[in-house]
Amino acid sequence: MYSEKVMDHFTNPRNVGEIEDPDGVGEVGNPVCGDIMKIYLCIRDDVIVDVKFQTFGCGAAIASSSMATELIKGKTIEEAWAITNEAVVTALDGLPPEKVHCSLLAEEGIHKAINNYRIRNNLPPLPEEKRNDEDPTPAVDQR
Amino acid sequence: MDNAATTPVREEVAEAMRPYFSSRFGNPSSIYRIACESRDVIESSRETVAKAIGADADEIFFTSGGTESDNWALQGVARANAKKGSHIITSAIEHHAILHTARYLEKQGFPVTYLPVDNEGRLDPGAVEDAVTDTTTLISIMTANNEIGTIQQVQKIGSIAHDHGIPFHTDAVQAAGHIPLSVHDDAIDLLSLSAHKFNGPKGMGVLYIRTGTKIDNLLFGGGQEKKRRAGTENLPGIVGLATALDIAVRDQEKESGEIRKLRDRLIAGLLETVPYSRLNGHPTERLPGNVNISFEFVEGESILLLLDQEGICASTGSACSSGSHDPSHVLLAIGLPHALAHGSLRLTLGHGNTEKDVDTVLEAVPGIVEKLRDISPLYPGKEK
Ligand SMILES: Cc1ncc(COP(=O)(O)O)c(C=O)c1O
Numbered sequence: 040m041y042s043e044k045v046m047d048h049f050t051n052p053r054n055v056g057e058i059e060d061p062d063g064v065g066e067v068g069n070p071v072c073g074d075i076m077k078i079y080l081c082i083r084d085d086v087i088v089d090v091k092f093q094t095f096g097c098g099a100a101i102a103s104s105s106m107a108t109e110l111i112k113g114k115t116i117e118e119a120w121a122i123t124n125e126a127v128v129t130a131l132d133g134l135p136p137e138k139v140h141c142s143l144l145a146e147e148g149i150h151k152a153i154n155n156y157r158i159r160n161n162l163p164p165l166p167e168e169k170r171n172d173e174d175p176t177p178a179v180d181q182r
Numbered sequence: 183m184d185n186a187a188t189t190p191v192r193e194e195v196a197e198a199m200r201p202y203f204s205s206r207f208g209n210p211s212s213i214y215r216i217a218c219e220s221r222d223v224i225e226s227s228r229e230t231v232a233k234a235i236g237a238d239a240d241e242i243f244f245t246s247g248g249t250e251s252d253n254w255a256l257q258g259v260a261r262a263n264a265k266k267g268s269h270i271i272t273s274a275i276e277h278h279a280i281l282h283t284a285r286y287l288e289k290q291g292f293p294v295t296y297l298p299v300d301n302e303g304r305l306d307p308g309a310v311e312d313a314v315t316d317t318t319t320l321i322s323i324m325t326a327n328n329e330i331g332t333i334q335q336v337q338k339i340g341s342i343a344h345d346h347g348i349p350f351h352t353d354a355v356q357a358a359g360h361i362p363l364s365v366h367d368d369a370i371d372l373l374s375l376s377a378h379k380f381n382g383p384k385g386m387g388v389l390y391i392r393t394g395t396k397i398d399n400l401l402f403g404g405g406q407e408k409k410r411r412a413g414t415e416n417l418p419g420i421v422g423l424a425t426a427l428d429i430a431v432r433d434q435e436k437e438s439g440e441i442r443k444l445r446d447r448l449i450a451g452l453l454e455t456v457p458y459s460r461l462n463g464h465p466t467e468r469l470p471g472n473v474n475i476s477f478e479f480v481e482g483e484s485i486l487l488l489l490d491q492e493g494i495c496a497s498t499g500s501a502c503s504s505g506s507h508d509p510s511h512v513l514l515a516i517g518l519p520h521a522l523a524h525g526s527l528r529l530t531l532g533h534g535n536t537e538k539d540v541d542t543v544l545e546a547v548p549g550i551v552e553k554l555r556d557i558s559p560l561y562p563g564k565e566k
């Protein structure tokens with residue numbers, strides 16, 4: 040069901056953990072299934088020098104979180120803000136259609152954490168786009 | 183270890199079915215000699231099934247599976263009694279074959295009561311009695327639940343139904359072949375079962391209909407099954423179902439005893455080695471093979487993926503694996519908060535599982551849960 044990249048990032052997630060005294064933190068919940076992602080940023084001169092995450096969720100959510108942290112590490116805040124969930128999905132060699140919503144957790148987590156950093160530094164928060172209302176595919180029943 | 187989802191066809195069963203694909207292919211409705219033979223084998227299969235559940239052969243109707251049997255029972259009884267009344271009583275933890283049919287009937291103007299269960303998944307028979315109205319025409323309560331394994335007090339519910347002259351249907355899909363069933367002792371008027379849950383073929387089921395029960399047809403067409411269920415008989419399927427049920431009932435006492443022992447060792451082992459875990463369902467009144475445990479702070483689909491890498495198949499009530507918005511309706515109905523329903527793991531043992539399988543799971547699960555907890559933002563840390 041999942042690509043090799045997804046399984047790799049799921050079984051060996053990169054950048055797991057917490058950062059003490061982070062410069063920005065974002066915690067987001069996925070209203071579709073109730074999963075949670077927390078992301079911690081360490082920022083120097085507008086560059087994300089370190090990032091860590093914790094995720095409670097499915098394989099796709101964990102893999103997306105891991106990949107997203109890889110994608111934003113070393114990037115400027117501006118570059119990190121521009122990373123979409125589609126970019127995360129592409130970097131993972133795709134996700135099953137019913138799992139694409141899980142990658143939104145990563146995008147929104149990054150936005151939340153960056154805005155948290157901006158607020159701490161007396162900058163106005165950037166507008167966060169809410170895109171979680173997309174309907175996942177129809178239910179598959181448990182047997 | 184996902185025997186509640188489906189089971190492999192036993193070799194003896196496949197062997198019994200084989201001739202009916204090729205040399206003995208006669209259409210039972212034809213008049214040739216080969217057709218007579220087909221009719222005979224259907225009738226002897228019917229008798230085998232009847233004996234297994236304490237019914238008469240002419241009360242057994244072959245269907246395409248548990249889903250069709252459930253649909254037929256609900257829609258057929260509701261429609262046949264529409265003049266008398268329209269109210270249906272069922273439970274909140276039924277399989278979707280019942281629940282989605284009930285919801286459809288509701289849209290057609292049949293009010294449905296979905297009775298709640300307690301936190302071990304048991305229905306209070308008294309609540310059934312209280313829910314009965316003058317217009318109730320059917321009570322449908324499952325014998326045993328597919329997710330948490332809880333077994334209901336079918337006999338008590340059946341006799342309440344009979345006291346009120348209301349037909350009683352039970353979805354025994356998970357129970358048949360695994361625990362003793364008697365439509366006579368348990369006052370059951372309609373009963374669904376499905377072959378692939380007891381090492382028979384998929385796409386093959388039975389609806390038992392007590393003589394005299396008013397029920398409309400679901401499928402219209404040819405005159406098979408005494409004009410009550412149209413469609414050319416699935417001859418190999420019928421033989422497979424009957425053979426599998428016969429073997430399951432013959433070996434039931436011995437097998438269920440062994441499986442129950444494995445189950446209890448698995449439950450005790452998991453609860454002991456994994457902190458923040460709890461058993462879902464009833465501690466004793468549960469299917470011999472059912473284990474359902476919730477692990478706090480982790481999500482079920484990720485547990486399944488890691489178990490799969492260890493070669494262990496399992497299932498979960500997590501929303502993430504259902505593809506729908508919500509975690510299992512059964513786990514919510516027993517009062518689990520979303521987070522705990524998310525972290526549920528169902529392992530179902532069956533024919534062929536061994537002590538070694540239990541060891542494998544007991545070795546794998548604690549590490550998997552620990553690994554996922556280390557990633558989880560909810561985990562407060564190891565027990566001090
Ligand atoms: C309790 C219950 N009822 C009905 C069904 C449906 O049976 P089938 O798969 O034969 O349609 C199942 C299993 O899928 C079940 O567990």
Ligand code: FES
Nearest residue numbers: 072097100141502
């Ligand atoms: S996070 Fe729940 S389905 Fe992926």
